[in-house]
Amino acid sequence: MLKAHQEAEVDIVDRLPTPFGLVRSGVAPDHPETKVVVNQFSRVAQHQRCSFFGNVTLGSSISLAELRELYDVVVLAYGAESDRVLGIPGEDLLGIQSAREFVWWYNGHPDCRCLNPDLKSTDTAVILGQGNVALDVARILLRPPTELATTDISSHALAALEESNIRKVYLVGRRGPVQAACTTKELREVLGIRDLYVHLQKDLVKTPIDEEELKNNRIQRRVYELLTKAATSGPSHPSSGQRELHFVFFRKPDRFFESHERSGYVSGVRLEKTALQGVEPGKQIAIGTNQYEDLGCGSVLKSIGYKSLPVDGLPFDHKKGIVPNIKGRVISDAQKDPPVLEKGLYVCGWLKRGPTGIIGTNHYCAEETVASISEDVERGLVASSASLPKPGREGLLQVLDDRNVRVLPFSAWEKIDSEERRLGSLRNKPREKLVTWEDIMKVAD
Amino acid sequence: MFILFALPGSMQQLKQSETKVSKGAIFQKYHHFSSAATKDSSEEGSEEKQTISVTFVDKDGEEKHIKDVEYYNKLEDPTDEENDMLDLAFGLTETSRLGCQVIATPELDGVRLAIPAHTRNFAVDGYVPKPH
DSSP states (O other), X not given: OTTTOTTOOEEEEESSSSOXXXXXXXXXXXXXXXXXXXXXXXXXXXXXXXXXXXXXXBTTTBOHHHHHHHOXXXXXXXXXXXXXXXXXXXXXXXXXXXXXXXXXXHTTOGGGTTOOOOOSSOSEEEEEOOSHHHXXXXXXXXXXXXXXXXXXXXXHHHHHHHTOOOOEEEEEOSSOGGGOOOOHHHHHHHHTOTTEEEEEOSOOOOOXXXXXXXXXXXXXHHHHHHHHHHHHSSOSSOOTTOEEEEEEOSEEEEEEEEOSSSTTBEEEEEEEEEEEEEEETTEEEEEEEEEEEEEEOSEEEEOSOEEOOOOTTOOOBTTTTBOOEETTEEEEESSSSSOEEEEEEEEOTHHHHOSOSOTTHHHHHHHHHHHHHHHHHHTTSSOOTTSOOOOHHHHHHHHHHHTTOOOBOHHHHHHHHHHHHHHHHTTTSSOOOOOSHHHHHHHHO | OEEEEEETTTTEEEEOOSSSOOOSHHHHHHTOOOOOOOOOSSSTTOSOOOEEEEEEEOTTSSOOXXXXXXXXXXXXXXXXXXXXXXTTOTTOOTTOOOGGXXXXXXXXXXXXEEOOSXXXXXOOTTOOOOOO
């Protein structure tokens, strides 16, 4: 936006005092090279015409309607902070969490500081899903904690992992290895964990429709090759004391079992064997076959996808979990032809496309949304020179001040950043994250 | 080794007097992502100076489909690590390679390289990748 419009002022509003979203709270601690992008983001936030408003929550600090009155253009890029649910019996038992919560926990997100996943009373964790987030979770559970001790992992998570009794991790997918959602680099990494026994079922069947899917998809092809190679190579049993990773395909969770010893806690999951059915070219879904098997475990992590949250005054497609839009322009009425668009309201990122893709995918997504904004500005559909200029930044600061909302600018983050790095240097870590709201606010002052 | 840059879209020509690839003016003007530094050191100090001509064609260039199999085959096969990264590249073709893995040799004289219209790469100014 700053590059495309030399007169524009851009304000970034975040409910957290710490910026960068999933780069800080999603990217795994042992993937520091992925986080280098914060240098670029910092330069944008420090730009003369840009202001960061941390600790300001859409909905409670300020409403969407108010923002649209204050600014010519509002772009919602708040991602997907909720989870898809399975909707099966026992899903509310203790010991069952979403991967998102678990990742936020080890990455020090203040909302999940007190998650307290139980890694001690069980030796088996079942992860539902086989995407990159599922692999991240498996890897953090299985890596020797000494290797994690020099990363920016939160210290409460490191302590829990050092005491962890988890020795077996299952990665369960509804469909087959051809449909596995992870990418090659991440799969290769998890297969290469030191002193880890990896097991895959030998009967990995490939159907003619699978062949078609593989033909046109390079990533899937290479993932499939890696998985079949792992299935047929390597030792056939773990050696004593070795941690284990099991890939399970063609199984979907049917229900969770409650423990007899510990009321309210999960003790296992019933899995139903599936078969694939083509629904459209290149797409097969998993159908249950009424054959079941049970898997005992004390920890379940659901990694079946994120979900965006709707907001007052924002059109929302509950089925797809996104805001209906055309190239980033929010649609208010899709029934009409041409669809009616909301003036000055746009979306970008996961809220626009759904919760898939890597950091870089958003680069192209942002360019598309900005192009839509630029076109609309040019056509006079956004700010009109005839109408009074909007209050913008000054207006927002005034409203927030009236409400006693404590805005934390980018300079507050810089203090937090500096303190985290200082604390980290005392423990041979790149940073020691501040994980409670109290600690963060104290330093930000 | 000298590398001559010729950009069909811009009519500019630049002569480099060192073995390092310059990331300067051209890349900033056309918002290209720049590959990491090329191999040096083995050629530094050498008396022999060779020139090869390399043509970069960006999205504003006239040619749209550059798939030069002959030059592609002169390169060593990509490693697993490179292939993993190519999996995620924007506008991938059968003759795509990561820029940092295309090492300048006399054999590549006359090669024409198409640069994709978009990038998913976030190489940040000042970030120095480990030599690889």
